[in-house]
Amino acid sequence: MEKIQRFLETKLLPAATKVAGQRHLAAIRDGFISFIPFLIIGSIFIIIQDFPAPGWQELQVKLFGEFFNQFIILPKRVTYDIMSIFIVAAISYKLAQSYRIDAFSSAMLSISAFILLTPITTTIDIDGTSHVVEKVITVGGWYGTNGIIVAIITALVATEMFNYFIKKGIIIRMPDGVPPAVSRAFSALLPGFVIIVVMLLVRLLFMQTPYENIHDFIYQVVSLPMQSLVANNIFGAIGTVFAISLLWCLGLNGGTIVNGIMRPFWVPLQDENLAAIEAGKVAPNIITEQFFDMIWIGGAGATLAVVLVLLYKSKSKQYKELGKMSLAPGLFNINEPIMFGLPVVLNPVLMLPLLLGPIVITIINYSAMALEIVARPTGVIIPWTTPPLIQGFLITGHWSGALLQLVDIVIVMLIWFPFIAVMDKKKVAEEAGVLESKNTNGKMGVSS
Amino acid sequence: MNIILVCFAGMSTSMLVSKMEKVAAERGIIANITAMPATEIYDELDGADVVLLGPQARYALDKVKSEAEPKGIPVAVIDSILYGTMNGGAVLDMALEMAKK
Secondary structure, eight states, X not given: OHHHHHXXXXXXXXXXXXXXXXXXXXXXXXXXXXXXXXXXXXXXXXXXXXXXXXXXXHHHHHXXXXXXXXXXXXXXXXXXXXXHHHHHHHHHHHHHHHHTSOHHHHHHHHHHHHHHTSOOOEEEEETTEEEEEOSOOOSSGGGTGGGHHHHHHHHHHHHHHHHHHHXXXXXXXXXXXXXXXXXXXXXXXXXXXXXXXXXXXXXXXXXXSTTOSHHHHHIIIIIHHXXXXXXXXXXXXXXXXXXXXXXXXXXXXXXXXXXXXXHHHHHHHHHHHHHHHHTTOOOOOSOSHHHHHHHOTTSTTTTHHHHHHHHHHOOSHHHHHHHHHHHHHHTTTOOHHHHHHTTOTXXXXXXXXXXXXXXXHHHXXXXXXXXXXXXXXXXXXXXXXXXXXXXXXXXXXXXXHHHHHHHHHHHHHHHHHHHHHHXXXXXXXXXXXXXXXXXXXXXXXXXX | OEEEEEESSSSHHHHHHHHHHHHHHHHTOOOXXXXXXXXXXXXXXXXXXXXXXXXXXXXXXXXXXXXXXXXXXXXXXXXXXXXHTTOHHHHHXXXXXXXXX
């Protein structure tokens, strides 16, 4: 046990800390996080459009007219469906900020660079023949979730170039006395010009290939294989929950770190589900970010079950108190009190149930959704702090999602029960021991 | 005295903030304690006397240090057990101690 603990503290923890703190990974993660509120706003309108109540679709038409369906979904169109433009700007902004260079100019340049690499034509179908329409930025497609990987790469490359120019001082300098805002805008001129020219050349380069643009290339070579081999299958799902739980065993916020890496591959899957639901079909993908939100009942490691075991079964004062204190935050999927207070962190014994619980319910949830016993995530994004059961209902748009979470809680409780029972017994003895020694001390005091 | 607590979303630290505020009020210490996500730290550091990280946000320590230390603001990670038990008094003591130096 001690060996494991030493390995965790001296080998795994420093390595994980280093990866998590890496500048570019942090920029990608923070960029995405800053955009999530917009996705939640978009999701609210998807939920309004597709609210899981029988007859709602017909009622919408009756109350507001035929156009309402496409009208109420507009907030989704301006968030999800052009998210690559936001993402390229957000990541560039965060990276530039970490270099302490002009983040606003960097973000603006990155948007231009991204659009320069992206098709600005689209084909539409009129009476069976397809026509090419020029000079359009499409809502959806490469500008939506499919362009995310290119958006990330563009943001990193353009911002690195920008930083190089600024740090090397290869900029146009204004004489003293020119207002700082003006001189800042001019300092972006030269690096901006070079970035734009480079992107233009990249576009030209890809025009010579059968892919015709960088998006198609990245999509075929990176996104699709990553999606099918790593993200969208049960092994990927188990790997993901294992990695997140393991990082939490080290006391690091595993969800933030792992989701930050996986999110670009999950988002297109989510979008496919949304499109299917909109078309009245069954959602094709089980794995989305929300699949994992449903696993983390009460926080990473699915620890609401632990809180319940503590509350109902523990006799030790300390554990009972911890259970009481952890219940309210646990209902909103916040579990630091359990992680650091029990503690689970750097505790080789409790590592076992912390890793096992989520893996078991991942297998159960995946199977239940694969067999279509339980509805799949619709692709809507709700805040991760939404209380369990309500969360399962809203994510899947079906009561079976709530029921599944209830079953999961019971299973995780069963896994933790023996561990807590042993710890509790020990703690009760400890507490009694402390009390006894106090009493005897007291008596001695009186008699002397 | 301005104390900033940093975690991933500023949520679990906000629980600790209310505990610390209570202790501070009891002791008659005037302290302005804020919880903040690690991503927003850039703009908010000015005027802080002490920055404390939740143990789960330890990965951001180098980043926060590189921002705060040039400004002379001490940075530290909160002890896991104190954090888990939401021991507001002990964390407040820690912050006061750091600010003195």
